[in-house]
Amino acid sequence: MDKILFFLLFLTASFLGYWFLPHKSRSPFLLIASLFFAFSFSAGYSCLFLFNIVIIHYISNILKNKNDRGKVFYLRLSLLWLIGNLCFFKYNNLIFNFANLLLPIGISYVTFRLIHYIVEVYRGNIVNTSFIELAVYVLFFPTFLAGPVDRFPRFNSQSREIRKFEIAEFNYGLLRIIYGVIKKAVIADRLAGFIMPVLHAPQGYPRGIVILSVYGLAIQLYMDFSGYTDMAIGIARLFGYKIMENFDKPYFKKNIALFWRSWHISVYSWIRDYFFFPVFGCRASKAMIYLGTVVTMVVFHLWHKATLGFLFLGIYHGIGLLVWQLFQVVKRKYSFFKNVHSYRWPGLISWFITFSFVSFGCIFFNSNITSAFNIIKRIFM
Amino acid sequence: MQKELKGQIKDFIINTFLGGKGSIKEDESLFESGLIDSFGMLELVAFVQKKFGVSVKPSEVMIENFSCVNKIVQFIDKKQKGS
Numbered sequence: 495m496d497k498i499l500f501f502l503l504f505l506t507a508s509f510l511g512y513w514f515l516p517h518k519s520r521s522p523f524l525l526i527a528s529l530f531f532a533f534s535f536s537a538g539y540s541c542l543f544l545f546n547i548v549i550i551h552y553i554s555n556i557l558k559n560k561n562d563r564g565k566v567f568y569l570r571l572s573l574l575w576l577i578g579n580l581c582f583f584k585y586n587n588l589i590f591n592f593a594n595l596l597l598p599i600g601i602s603y604v605t606f607r608l609i610h611y612i613v614e615v616y617r618g619n620i621v622n623t624s625f626i627e628l629a630v631y632v633l634f635f636p637t638f639l640a641g642p643v644d645r646f647p648r649f650n651s652q653s654r655e656i657r658k659f660e661i662a663e664f665n666y667g668l669l670r671i672i673y674g675v676i677k678k679a680v681i682a683d684r685l686a687g688f689i690m691p692v693l694h695a696p697q698g699y700p701r702g703i704v705i706l707s708v709y710g711l712a713i714q715l716y717m718d719f720s721g722y723t724d725m726a727i728g729i730a731r732l733f734g735y736k737i738m739e740n741f742d743k744p745y746f747k748k749n750i751a752l753f754w755r756s757w758h759i760s761v762y763s764w765i766r767d768y769f770f771f772p773v774f775g776c777r778a779s780k781a782m783i784y785l786g787t788v789v790t791m792v793v794f795h796l797w798h799k800a801t802l803g804f805l806f807l808g809i810y811h812g813i814g815l816l817v818w819q820l821f822q823v824v825k826r827k828y829s830f831f832k833n834v835h836s837y838r839w840p841g842l843i844s845w846f847i848t849f850s851f852v853s854f855g856c857i858f859f860n861s862n863i864t865s866a867f868n869i870i871k872r873i874f875m
Numbered sequence: 876m877q878k879e880l881k882g883q884i885k886d887f888i889i890n891t892f893l894g895g896k897g898s899i900k901e902d903e904s905l906f907e908s909g910l911i912d913s914f915g916m917l918e919l920v921a922f923v924q925k926k927f928g929v930s931v932k933p934s935e936v937m938i939e940n941f942s943c944v945n946k947i948v949q950f951i952d953k954k955q956k957g958s
Contacts, residue, residue, distance in 0.1 A: 617934055751912050766913045767937060775920050775936030783917045819914050826894045 504531065505729065508635075512733055517656045524630050524653075524733070531635040532600065539598035546579065547632055550608045551625050554615040569616045573609065580605040588800050599639060602797065606643045606764050607632045613768060620646055627653055636729035640722045642740040642760035649735070657734045670728030678721030685714040693860065696872035704872050711860055712853035716745060719758070745852070748844040750814045753852055765794050787819065788812030798859075803866055807858040814851055880927075880948050887922050888944070891915075901944040916941055923947065929954045 508527040515523055532540040553572050557565050580602065586595050611628060614620045623646075631649050692699050692707040699707075723740040730737045742756035754762055774786030788809065795808030857866045881901060888899055892910055905911040911919065919941055924931055929951055940950045 613934070617937070619939075751914070755912070770913060771916070771936040772933035775917050776924065776931045776933055779921065780918070783914060783921070786917070787914060815914075826891070 500534070504534075505732075509732055513659045521626050521630050521653050524635075525626055525633065528630065528633040528635040528638065532633055532638060535599045536596075539601070542579075542598065543600070543604050543633065544629070546576065546604070546608060547629050548625070549575065550612050551623075551628050554612060554620075554623070554628075557612075557615050558621070565616055569612065572612045576605050576608055576612075584797070585800050603638065603641050603643055604632055606761065607646070609768055610643070610764065611646050614646065623650065634730070634735075636726045636733070636735075637737060640719075640726060641758075642723060642726065642738050643764050644738050644760065648738065652735050660734075663731055663734060667728045667731030670724045670731060672728075674721045674724030674726075674728060676721075677717040677724060682714050682717035682721060685710055685717065689714060693857075693869055694865065696869045699872075701873060704869060708857060708869065708873070709849075709853050712745070712849070712856045715856055715859060716741070745849055746845065747848055748841055749848055750811070750818050750851060753848055754811075754815065762794065765790060765797075769793060784816055784819070787815050791815065802863045803858040806863065806866075807855055810855050810858070814855075877948055877952070880951060881944055883926065884923075884944050884947050887926075888919070891918060891922075899944065904943055906938055906942060919947070923951060927951050927955070 504527075508524075511523055511527070512520055529540065529544075532543065550572060553568050557568055560568065583595060583598055583601055586597075611620065611631070615623075627650050628646075630653060631644075631646050634649070637644065689707040689710040692703055693711060696704045696707075720741045727737050727739070738760055740759050742759065744753050744757040747753040747756055770786055770790040774782055774790075789812070791812035792805065792808035795804040795811070798804055857869050885899060885901075888905070888910070889895060889897060892915060893899075899905075899910070903910075905919075906916070916938065917936075920931055920936055923929055923941075931954075935950075939946070941947055
């Protein structure tokens, strides 16, 4: 059956079933629907996800009754298992090359949610959760494939809330889905048709066209990715769930730090809260914080894809953030710079530099390292 | 004691992030207002560790503990009583 038709039938059946059922049956129903959705991609990997949820739920119950030392042991064990799982599947072809395994669809988002859950249980911020509540949060089908990675307390309070079907919410959901489809299928895919031939063979085109294509690529990537997010948020809203936003006009930001606070927000804030802060936060040294900024960006990008291009992109953005932070130090010392962003022209220049910096980074997002350098060569030589 | 603590934290924030000018309220959200980003948060954690001799565990480096002056004071207080 055609994939889109299958999904539309599945969505309609889930939607009708969800709202016709009484409140207490809705979460179990959503779990069954989400499992069905996950199984449609791979039964084996869905069993692995379920197994991980069972383990984490079991350990989270143990954590409640342990002293500090015992808690640390179980937390480390959980993290080792979850990160090990993710790294094994994500980098199998690159490092282990074991049995030509395919990457399990949704594994990153499932792992991020489980790590968030177990860390917050450890911190005492999550208590008294049922297995079904955890499983619905982890496998919730609208956000299973491409996020956003919502936070458990926010998500679960909505699962527990007794809700009635509201036409305004339904309309909003539909509108977000339509926005998403337009961004993805109309804008991103069509734009790709124009710019990809240029970026694949930049030597055959004038320099101006290549530069325009690089900016076009940045817009195409945003439309593609935020289009998926809009669809996910819209579908979740059909079921009454308000999922966290993933983008906040990132290309209108006037510096690279603000850009990163508005791009792929749910995963970037996840990396900040569960990698950057805990790993580099208690070192009490400025050099470690600077190093942490670059390492965090490298990890963030290598999570996307373990290629030389993404490694380069991580270093590129890490250095970008570092330069911005050093500029902050200079700004604090010299009064001339203090209000520079509030003036119109410096504000426009800041925006243009930020947008150009991000756009040129996109070359490495989309191409292998040789093609990327061919594009750069065509622009600058 | 708490007043002195609050004053020292405020001074650090004003000197480090506001260039020595301006003021902040004790319950003002440092992150939502955009005054401090994630990098600034770690500068704040480093300051708390060095200035008040508090050892911060990796699991304690979270926005909730450093979101405003009052929260930072509460955190330091809890740590000092616990040690």
